[in-house]
Amino acid sequence: MNSRRVVTVLSAIAVVLLSSLSVGAQDFDFKRLEGKIKDYTLVIDLKIEVSFGMHSTEQSERMMGTLVSDDGLVIFNGAPLSSDAAISTFAGVTVKTSPSKIELTDLNGKTYEGEFIGVDRFTKIGFLKIKDYDGDLKPITFVESKAFVVGDWLALYMLLPEFVTPSVGADVGMISTVVTSPEFFPLTVGFNSLQVTSVLYNHDLQPVGVLGSLLDPSEAATDQSGMIESFQQFGIPLLGVVTSSRLQKMIADPPKQGEADRGWMGITLQALTKELADFWHLSITSGIIVNDIVAGSPAEEGGLKTGDIIYEVNGEPVEVDKDEEIPIFQRNISELGPGASVELAVKRPTDSGFEDMRLLITLAEAPMTATDAAEYESKKLEFKVRNMVFGDYMINRLDPQTFKGVVVSEIKPGGLADIGGLQLGDIIQSLDNQPIGSIEDAEAVLSKMDELRPDEAVFFVWRNNKTLFVNVKIDWE
Amino acid sequence: MSKTILALFLFCAAALSAQPGHETHQQKIYDARDKVLPALVHIQPVIKNYRTGELEKQAVVGSGVIFHPEGYVVTNYHVAGKAERILCTLENREIVQAVYIGGDPLTDISVIKLDLSKYNGKLAVAEFGNSDSVQVGEYVLAMGSPLSLSRSVSAGVISTRDRYFSGEDRLPSGERTGRYNLWIQTDAAINPGNSGGPLVDLDGRIIGINSRANLFANNLGFAIPINIVKEVTAAILKDGKVTRSWIGLHCQALQELETYFGAGDNNGVLISSIDPGSPAEEVFLKAGDIILELNDKPVSARFVEELPAFYSMIAKTKPGDEIKLKVLRNDEIFNFKVKTRELGDLQGEDFECKGWGFTIKDITRQMMIESQLDDTIGVYVVGVKMGGAAADGGLRRGDVVTKINNSATPSLADFTALYQKLHDEKAEKVLLTVARSGGTRFVFLNIDNDEGDSPNE
Numbered sequence: 001m002n003s004r005r006v007v008t009v010l011s012a013i014a015v016v017l018l019s020s021l022s023v024g025a026q027d028f029d030f031k032r033l034e035g036k037i038k039d040y041t042l043v044i045d046l047k048i049e050v051s052f053g054m055h056s057t058e059q060s061e062r063m064m065g066t067l068v069s070d071d072g073l074v075i076f077n078g079a080p081l082s083s084d085a086a087i088s089t090f091a092g093v094t095v096k097t098s099p100s101k102i103e104l105t106d107l108n109g110k111t112y113e114g115e116f117i118g119v120d121r122f123t124k125i126g127f128l129k130i131k132d133y134d135g136d137l138k139p140i141t142f143v144e145s146k147a148f149v150v151g152d153w154l155a156l157y158m159l160l161p162e163f164v165t166p167s168v169g170a171d172v173g174m175i176s177t178v179v180t181s182p183e184f185f186p187l188t189v190g191f192n193s194l195q196v197t198s199v200l201y202n203h204d205l206q207p208v209g210v211l212g213s214l215l216d217p218s219e220a221a222t223d224q225s226g227m228i229e230s231f232q233q234f235g236i237p238l239l240g241v242v243t244s245s246r247l248q249k250m251i252a253d254p255p256k257q258g259e260a261d262r263g264w265m266g267i268t269l270q271a272l273t274k275e276l277a278d279f280w281h282l283s284i285t286s287g288i289i290v291n292d293i294v295a296g297s298p299a300e301e302g303g304l305k306t307g308d309i310i311y312e313v314n315g316e317p318v319e320v321d322k323d324e325e326i327p328i329f330q331r332n333i334s335e336l337g338p339g340a341s342v343e344l345a346v347k348r349p350t351d352s353g354f355e356d357m358r359l360l361i362t363l364a365e366a367p368m369t370a371t372d373a374a375e376y377e378s379k380k381l382e383f384k385v386r387n388m389v390f391g392d393y394m395i396n397r398l399d400p401q402t403f404k405g406v407v408v409s410e411i412k413p414g415g416l417a418d419i420g421g422l423q424l425g426d427i428i429q430s431l432d433n434q435p436i437g438s439i440e441d442a443e444a445v446l447s448k449m450d451e452l453r454p455d456e457a458v459f460f461v462w463r464n465n466k467t468l469f470v471n472v473k474i475d476w477e
Numbered sequence: 478m479s480k481t482i483l484a485l486f487l488f489c490a491a492a493l494s495a496q497p498g499h500e501t502h503q504q505k506i507y508d509a510r511d512k513v514l515p516a517l518v519h520i521q522p523v524i525k526n527y528r529t530g531e532l533e534k535q536a537v538v539g540s541g542v543i544f545h546p547e548g549y550v551v552t553n554y555h556v557a558g559k560a561e562r563i564l565c566t567l568e569n570r571e572i573v574q575a576v577y578i579g580g581d582p583l584t585d586i587s588v589i590k591l592d593l594s595k596y597n598g599k600l601a602v603a604e605f606g607n608s609d610s611v612q613v614g615e616y617v618l619a620m621g622s623p624l625s626l627s628r629s630v631s632a633g634v635i636s637t638r639d640r641y642f643s644g645e646d647r648l649p650s651g652e653r654t655g656r657y658n659l660w661i662q663t664d665a666a667i668n669p670g671n672s673g674g675p676l677v678d679l680d681g682r683i684i685g686i687n688s689r690a691n692l693f694a695n696n697l698g699f700a701i702p703i704n705i706v707k708e709v710t711a712a713i714l715k716d717g718k719v720t721r722s723w724i725g726l727h728c729q730a731l732q733e734l735e736t737y738f739g740a741g742d743n744n745g746v747l748i749s750s751i752d753p754g755s756p757a758e759e760v761f762l763k764a765g766d767i768i769l770e771l772n773d774k775p776v777s778a779r780f781v782e783e784l785p786a787f788y789s790m791i792a793k794t795k796p797g798d799e800i801k802l803k804v805l806r807n808d809e810i811f812n813f814k815v816k817t818r819e820l821g822d823l824q825g826e827d828f829e830c831k832g833w834g835f836t837i838k839d840i841t842r843q844m845m846i847e848s849q850l851d852d853t854i855g856v857y858v859v860g861v862k863m864g865g866a867a868a869d870g871g872l873r874r875g876d877v878v879t880k881i882n883n884s885a886t887p888s889l890a891d892f893t894a895l896y897q898k899l900h901d902e903k904a905e906k907v908l909l910t911v912a913r914s915g916g917t918r919f920v921f922l923n924i925d926n927d928e929g930d931s932p933n934e
Contacts, residue, residue: 289919460765
């Protein structure tokens with residue numbers, strides 16, 4: 001083992017000295033590796049339905065998948081289907097993507113049908129399941145690597161374009177540095193972003209993880225509601241290893257589309273910077289300051305108060321001293337999942353300083369996001385509404401106890417609702433004098449119009465902090 | 478050959494235009510010009526801008542007209558509102574100083590007074606006409622300083638006399654404007670710099686104050702009708718401001734909604750929204766109510782153009798007085814009595830926290846409603862200077878500062894007193910407590926007291 005590493009390092013140096021081509025790859029037994037990957041590698045042909053406003057088209061996407069469990073679970077690059085890609089607003093029109101057909105082919109040519117499960121919001125690793133899986137293939141078993149060392153070489157197999165045979169080819173890359181903050185992440189050079197989610201092998205041909213990219217936490221979701229997603233991750237992606245331990249956690253409990261599996265405390269927060277800690281003469285130099293507590297949330301029930309400083313979670317110090325690091329804290333809480341008990345060590349401001357206390361909080365499910373909210377489409381009026389979510393109340397500063405409505409989520413340009421003056425984002429509170437609190441209410445009134453054929457529909461909506469009436473004229477010809 | 482014909486034709490045209498009727502029209506334009514042009518003022522105020530987190534002074538150019546023998550000049554609020562060092566050039570090219578007397582952002586009108594102590598020339602005064610009697614198609618002249626070119630006259634006709642703009646438009650200084658007036662639209666050329674200048678009829682009377690134009694169009698200019706200006710300037714000369722009543726109603730045109738609300742004879746004013754905490758809310762008026770009478774007088778706003786007049790009826794009530802409203806709700810008639818309150822300032826007074834890198838303003842009730850704040854306690858952050866202490870500490874525009882260190886700052890006066898003390902002590906570490914979207918945040922200021930204090934200030 002040791003001698004092997006020496007050999008690797010030496011050969012790497014030799015290669016650097018002699019040539020910059022096909023580096024250090026001499027050590028990989030690619031013949032053997034190719035035999036191994038046949039057991040669990042699949043080519044996925046995805047049909048993705050893309051709806052833009054109220055028009056839709058179908059797109060084809062081809063990517064590589066890896067079987068990870070005995071019951072047919074497959075991982076792939078889920079970026080095109082992740083929740084922020086699945087629904088986004090572009091020039092005021094909502095763009096949505098959803099998989100409509102999944103076909104898989106193993107490297108021996110056998111085909112299967114797949115079913116989409118979901119995408120992990122942080123790594124963008126997608127999960128699908130082979131329908132009626134017969135156990136023909138042998139799933140991969142990821143190996144926990146003890147250490148990632150700068151200069152270690154890793155190999156992967158990537159999908160080649162359709163017009164060549166065979167369909168996969170090898171590539172190698174090197175660990176360039178091991179990032180520890182904002183999270184543990186061995187960075188690689190030599191790979192490219194088209195290879196994301198490919199399995200990475202060490203010299204012993206052990207699968208140690210998959211290729212992933214490191215997200216800038218300051219760009220990541222900063223709102224627990226998920227309303228404010230990050231649409232803007234430009235710049236050079238930092239590629240590296242999503243390690244085995246993280247993968248195994250996800251494989252054991254894959255993220256399911258539309259299912260709230262994220263833990264939630266219900267606070268807004270800011271980082272305890274070193275300056276603030278100094279100013280208050282605190283013995284700690286990092287933590288989370290609670291800015292606000294959502295009424296009825298686990299944080300409120302657990303006795304957390306505005307102004308409290310959380311400095312330990314389950315005995316582990318909270319190492320957040322910049323606002324940019326808050327998403328890491330939020331992710332950790334989120335990943336504990338609903339129902340998890342969390343012990344917080346807290347410093348609470350008093351008249352004479354700070355009081356130490358310990359609080360026990362049982363996490364709830366994170367509130368549903370706008371992406372996951374149920375929708376109803378009125379074909380006649382050519383618009384869609386969705387249920388209100390927590391984020392709508394937060395952003396519009398409305399009281400969930402008293403305010404009810406549905407949000408206009410799509411409007412077809414030139415359609416009746418558009419001509420009548422409804423706008424994207426309007427919150428409909430009543431329609432023809434019937435209170436509307438859910439898409440079911442909206443459906444009840446709107447679908448009845450098909451029989452009654454009224455010549456107008458009068459909406460009472462909330463827009464820009466005021467209310468108004470919108471009269472949509474209906475032409476039944 | 479063809480040249481001869483063309484020359485002949487031009488000659489004919491010249492001969493035609495010399496006929497008596499045309500001569501009269503041209504003469505009328507000269508007469509109108511002579512009545513107003515001498516009273517025209519080219520205004521160069523220095524206005525204050527707080528939006529970047531520090532006080533920035535900006536020299537601008539506008540127009541105005543003398544309407545009072547003591548040297549009062551009417552112009553736009555967006556030209557001279559809260560301005561200092563106002564320099565005026567009269568039509569005879571003499572330069573005099575002026576001081577700001579008062580203004581009204583809601584109608585975009587302000588009044589300044591010329592300092593005539595060192596001026597020995599003649600002072601021309603222009604006359605206000607009657608904007609209610611103007612007609613579409615009537616000839617008008619616009620006078621002012623388009624693109625700073627002073628003493629310019631342009632001509633056109635009145636294109637529309639009742640143009641409506643929603644009262645949600647904002648002046649550069651941030652105030653809402655236009656809720657209480659319609660606009661006279663004209664095709665007389667109006668450019669930046671014409672702001673505050675007179676729109677004049679052929680009798681030589683001012684019928685409007687030119688205030689805005691669509692810069693992407695050909696000759697779409699808009700003037701505030703002079704009858705509105707007359708009321709506003711009178712109030713400013715008396716009190717320095719316009720006092721209005723407020724009950725917290727927002728209305729929309731009834732057209733196309735009358736069937737839905739059962740307003741059979743197309744009469745009444747439809748309430749669309751009610752401000753939280755307003756007198757209207759306290760007496761349980763609701764969106765969807767239709768006001769049929771106000772103080773026993775029938776009211777109607779079938780079209781948007783009728784809304785400003787209705788809002789003015791409420792505004793002109795004395796603050797504290799009761800308004801009687803006859804209201805149609807679900808086919809039943811109800812009578813309401815609403816005690817009005819003073820509308821008050823739209824925006825609070827500004828203040829620059831020099832050295833700390835941000836600007837603030839006092840929170841008025843109207844600001845509280847607009848920004849969905851819980852109350853008027855604290856001071857509102859107007860701007861945060863890039864690279865300043867506040868920006869580094871994470872302060873943002875729209876935050877409300879409620880505490881400095883451990884002392885509460887419920888009003889601007891409390892804040893400035895504490896600020897001044899700490900600023901004089903050259904405090905280096907200051908903790909602000911701020912309210913942001915319902916939560917409480919802490920902003921730490923690491924102040925560099927040597928920065929930005931130039932020796933001659």
